[in-house]
Amino acid sequence: MQQQSSRTIQDCHVLIVDDQPSSRLILESLLEDMVECSTTDSASKAIAFCRAQRPDLVLMDVVMPDMSGHDACRLLADIAETSQIPVIFVTGSATDEEQEKCWDAGGVDFVEKPVNPTTLRNRVKSHLNHKMKTDLLEQLIYLDRLTGAFNRHYLEDSLPGIIRDCLRHERDLAFILFDIDFFKQYNDEYGHLQGDTCLHKVSHTTMHSLLRPRDKLIRVGGEEFLVVLPETDTAGALAVAQRLLTVIKALAIPHQHSPEKVVTVSAGVAEYQPSDDRNLKKAVSRADTALYEAKSQGRNCVVVYDVALEGVSE
Amino acid sequence: MITTAELWNKDQALRRMMGKESLLQRVVALFLEQYPTQWQTLRSNLETGDLAGVQAQAHTLKGSAGELALPALTDCFANIEQAAKMRDLPATTSACEQTQPVADRTLEALQQDC
Numbered sequence: 289m290q291q292q293s294s295r296t297i298q299d300c301h302v303l304i305v306d307d308q309p310s311s312r313l314i315l316e317s318l319l320e321d322m323v324e325c326s327t328t329d330s331a332s333k334a335i336a337f338c339r340a341q342r343p344d345l346v347l348m349d350v351v352m353p354d355m356s357g358h359d360a361c362r363l364l365a366d367i368a369e370t371s372q373i374p375v376i377f378v379t380g381s382a383t384d385e386e387q388e389k390c391w392d393a394g395g396v397d398f399v400e401k402p403v404n405p406t407t408l409r410n411r412v413k414s415h416l417n418h419k420m421k422t423d424l425l426e427q428l429i430y431l432d433r434l435t436g437a438f439n440r441h442y443l444e445d446s447l448p449g450i451i452r453d454c455l456r457h458e459r460d461l462a463f464i465l466f467d468i469d470f471f472k473q474y475n476d477e478y479g480h481l482q483g484d485t486c487l488h489k490v491s492h493t494t495m496h497s498l499l500r501p502r503d504k505l506i507r508v509g510g511e512e513f514l515v516v517l518p519e520t521d522t523a524g525a526l527a528v529a530q531r532l533l534t535v536i537k538a539l540a541i542p543h544q545h546s547p548e549k550v551v552t553v554s555a556g557v558a559e560y561q562p563s564d565d566r567n568l569k570k571a572v573s574r575a576d577t578a579l580y581e582a583k584s585q586g587r588n589c590v591v592v593y594d595v596a597l598e599g600v601s602e
Numbered sequence: 603m604i605t606t607a608e609l610w611n612k613d614q615a616l617r618r619m620m621g622k623e624s625l626l627q628r629v630v631a632l633f634l635e636q637y638p639t640q641w642q643t644l645r646s647n648l649e650t651g652d653l654a655g656v657q658a659q660a661h662t663l664k665g666s667a668g669e670l671a672l673p674a675l676t677d678c679f680a681n682i683e684q685a686a687k688m689r690d691l692p693a694t695t696s697a698c699e700q701t702q703p704v705a706d707r708t709l710e711a712l713q714q715d716c
Contacts, residue, residue, distance in 0.1 A: 307662075308662060308666060309632055309636070310629050310636075310666055310669055311669065313632065314618075314619060314625070314629060314669060317619065317620075317622060317625045318619070318620060351658065351662070353658070380661060380664065380665045380668070401665050401668060401669070402618055402665075402669045402671070403618065404618070405618060405619070
């Protein structure tokens with residue numbers, strides 16, 4: 289799901305996976321006037337692409353040298369961030385046995401080679417329409433309408449899967465908790481409508497500053513936001529947090545009760561630790577402790593969690 | 603005797619590419635460029651008794667021939683694939699021998715028409 293308003297088929301992105309250059313060329317040529325296409329020649333590259341780019345649909349060959357399309361489909365379904373990407377198999381055989389394998393692997397459909405262009409285009413169109421409607425429903429459930437950021441429901445429903453992935457693959461996971469400095473005074477001075485506009489600007493600027501689709505912005509409170517950064521260590525999260533402070537300050541939203549005279553934010557950075565035992569609250573509370581320290585240090589700064597801070601916040 | 607129409611159904615190939623003549627030409631060029639290497643790989647696999655390798659290569663070539671609506675050649679590679687899948691070396695060898703003349707005539711037809 290992307291943090292943006294509803295799209296059309298032309299805005300959708302299809303990944304074509306086939307080890308044969310001629311097959312990739314044909315499939316891409318048959319679809320390129322309808323939808324944005326990317327191509328790759330192996331299942332393992334397809335998985336990496338899906339993790340990084342999140343296409344709306346995958347057209348997957350079955351027989352490939354490095355890994356079968358069936359196995360790739362199972363792997364995609366097993367990764368939280370790619371599990372919602374539908375896979376249509378483009379298969380050279382439509383025997384009963386092959387059809388069973390496609391469904392067992394988790395494919396949403398299959399098209400037999402050599403492909404009939406009309407059938408291919410209509411199947412792709414149909415599944416993209418379905419995907420867009422699913423995305424829209426998820427947006428309504430999971431997006432905060434005011435800021436466009438994800439809401440707490442998303443945090444509660446999706447984060448366990450993100451944590452599970454990071455633990456399974458022994459990858460880092462970091463959080464940035466930040467809030468707008470002197471926001472109560474801002475609302476008192478400029479009014480709540482202007483306060484909403486400020487929240488909207490800060491949120492959108494933050495989303496544009498997060499460079500990977502897997503990085504998520506969640507509004508956890510009034511003016512408090514959480515950034516979830518999979519596969520990111522503390523140093524990486526610190527760099528992201530410092531970038532956020534810079535770009536938000538550069539918005540130059542006037543705030544006469546701020547020492548900087550413009551809207552600024554304070555941020556706390558913490559890393560998820562395996563000892564958290566999948567307990568989200570522990571990880572977020574460390575980021576909260578760091579944020580508290582950033583506020584204590586005068587705001588408009590980033591603090592990385594350190595165990596020594598525990599005594600300070602208490 | 604296989605007729606020219608059984609070697610290459612160009613109209614069907616063009617329909618499969620939504621009437622895009624330039625696309626068809628590019629796919630034919632790719633096929634002509636890749637075929638010798640792919641056929642050689644299949645033959646090498648056969649010589650070393652790697653019937654799984656023969657099966658995979660025949661599957662690939664069957665797919666490429668099917669895309670271009672080359673019915674006789676598609677059938678040949680389907681036969682090789684099936685024999686190799688059964689791990690039947692004599693049948694696979696025989697199917698390969700029957701493929702060579704069909705492939706020669708098919709490539710000639712493609713080169714003449716494109």
